[in-house]
Amino acid sequence: MARRQYPFHLIEPKWQQRWEKEGTFRAWNPGETIPADHPFGVRHGLSGKAPSGSQLPPKFYLLDMFPYPSGAGLHVGHPEGYTATDILSRYRRAQGYNVLHPMGWDAFGLPAEQYAVKTGQHPRLTTEANIANFTRQIKSLGFSYDWSREVATTDPEYFRWTQWIFLQLYNAWFNPETRRAEPISTLVIPDDCDTPARQRAYRDDRRLAYVSEAPVNWCPELGTVLANEEVVDGRSEVGGFPVVRKSMRQWMLRITAYAERLLGDLEGIDWSESLKEMQRNWIGRSEGAVVDFAVCGAGKRITVFTTRPDTLFGATYLVLSPEHPLVASITPPERGAAVAEYQAHAAGKSDLERTELSKEKTGVFTGAMAINPVNGESIPIWIADYVLASYGTGAIMAVPAHDTRDHEFAEKFGLPVVQVVEPPQGREWRGYTEDGLAVNSSSSRVSLNGCSTAEAKIRIVSWLESQGLGRRTINYKLRDWLFSRQRYWGEPFPIVWRRDADGSLYSEAVSDRELPLVPPPLDDYKPTPDGRPPLARASDWVTLPDGALRETNTMPQWAGSCWYYLRYLDAHHGGRFVSEGAESYWMRPRSDAGGLPPGSPGVDLYVGGTEHAVLHLLYARFWHKVLFDLGHVSTPEPFFKLVNQGLILGTDGQKMSKSRGNVVNPDEVLAEYGADAFRLYEMFMGPLQDVKPWNTQGVAGVYKFLGRVWRLFIDEASETEFEQACAGDPANSAGYASGLRLASNVQDVPADVFQSKPLHLCIRKVTEDLEALRFNTAISALMIFVNEAIAWEVKPVEVLRNFLQLLAPFAPHLAEELWEKLHQNHPSGRVSLSYSPWPTFDPALLVEDTLEIPVQVNGKVRDVIRVAATATHIEMEGAALASEKARPFLAGKQVRKIIVVPRKLVNIVAA
């Protein structure tokens, strides 16, 4: 280990303990009494008071994606985002905001459960141990979290409200008229639902949380179903186990009702365009039409969805998905065996096989024919697994001339291909899928010939509508959210099942008063042998005295993370998930921000990894909108600004992983360089959003910078004495530290212009860069200042004070320590650095009298001249033409033009 640049091993624990003891980073809710000596109260004149929301300074809410506390502990990727938000939190506090900066644990999850299955140890114990380790690691980095607001999704006092929100969904429906969720009591039940059972069924069919018997992704290895989003290439996202289709009764959340709002509201929030695009693609809105085809002789109709109704004349066959409900009834007996065989074949394929075998199309003819409504022609009806049951109507009209998939299928099975779109000159019509002019699209009923694609779409849809054969419609790729899991370590559903007089099963919400509903203790955490979830093992718990049975599924891990940012606002409220006062103060922007910009609606800045670009962020937005509709929160969107930090790669430029052996453990970096150097390096590596490789020598570089900062302040002789004393008696190091003195050239004298100018340049650069999240260049500005200041004969206290304020967000421990030393001789007493006002720069100091101006000849720099900042156009031109160095390049040429950019450059164009 190299020689220590400065005693960070003493400084860092000292300040972490002091911050914790003094509650320095407690954020105050409206109505809370602020203790007399708290620095926030001192700064804002609120000591000992209990200010209302409007008496408090404006809020700023900086949120990190809370981690899953895994057994492996923190890796260097976690603190990247945490450091960024911490720097901004400290900066905003200095500016005068009331900053909310909390941390917690996304603590339900499979690893603890799998460990329980193996060892019998309750997942809670595993989870608690992991949380303790994560807490230790995160605290060692000196983040200014308000730990009094810590939450864990596994805490019954937390998940009682997760269960409560589920009941809000269960007890609500989506009113298509108002386009918002409303209490289920507002649902008008039609008269023909004339029995209680029918009325119940009508309501249950419209709840935002409902039960559905549907094909799901079953993972035998994990013993649970998975959401579509959790299945990657036919395997489970967690563990990579095969997933098969299986029809099961499952809880679903009606997120599709919100598709349009989830899409439209992306407009108003400050997320990166690429992230918004990922959400848009996931929602997958597409405009088109549904068209009815009559089945020959059967009196039945098949409805297809198409985005190209203009190509209806080219529809030469229909394809149903193998699972389509009409398949059995339209298939004539002689084709029954072949069709059934194909259906079985398709059903037997796992998702993995479906994906892998997708290169070659398969299908069979059902033997049935349909009528193309535009020209009365009979066309065959096929089934094929390239048509998905779960999208659109599960049936398509095939237009092989103008759809790649249909074309492939028609080629293979020798089906007719009819051109109906004329491409631009020189393009082949076969397989042409873009817009063109309609051709061969005319019958006694309707004609589209000569129309552009856009026009033809409009015309055919209005014809279909007039004939009652179809209508314009919009489809989404987004599916309803499969919300139940067959696991132990998750939130139990607050639902019981009863039978009515007819013996049919129905669900009923558990009363709010019974929450939290805590999972029962088990001896064995495996699913039951017959495949029921682990909770089914607890028969005493499952069966209620009145014979009702508890739901034994649990909620997915996403549930807890859908609303944790709301619980932070009021983490210990016993009567509500968040009090109205706290919600309103922290989520609403302020009009009367007292000179500060007002902040933004919802979370002001949310930082986390791209891996949550669709799942967590879409689910959380959905829940938030439901809570908004039901009047529980005051903003339609939860996260106003969102930034994805880039991945940190190993030193080999590869993704860090245990198997590659390139994982960097923060504990080791901290032991050698300290938390401040670690934080600084995480930010100095490059732009926050970029992917970048770790380089241990880079840490050494910023560490050296902190050493220079230390030597800028501290007397060398006292440093040498301190080191010698420590070497002789390491146990008393902390005691010797009081002997460290400020350097004698740190003096309370006015700064000269050569000192105040670099300082103010630094203030401007750091301030602007922090606003724009450019941490790397802000740090470089600090380095430039220190490189200059270290050479000064005399160092004015006022300049150093300002510098420490700029440094504090990045390297808070060192800054606090030096700040304390700087103030120990000042009778005004110690002022808390954490709440000292952010310095402002004086533009007057930054005005230059003369400027260096490059002189170009034909765009190449030939000289640099010095001109007065106020130089006129003519003066600059003259000075440039007078340049000795530029002259040779003008020899024998005629000056055609002179470009003068004031304060920037002169370019002489000559030929």
Next chain:
RNA sequence: GCCGAUGUGGCGAAAUGGCAGACGCAGGGGACUUAAAAUCCCCUGACCGCAAGGUCAUGCGGGUUCGAGUCCCGCCAUCGGCACCA
């Protein structure tokens, strides 16, 4: 295949259309030291040249402009997402 991002020294990177490479790492030289470490100072894109200086250079090829890393068009590569969604 589709969508998105990125491409600049040996490395991490910086640059409102106006001196490309700030800041840092690594490397080289020097000071201090008995010596080393630490620290401090200087050099460090490539090529040509003794030097002064010059030429080339921001993935590749074009274009716009007095001037392009930056804007436009067409490619290539890497990374991320989606992928039979009709």
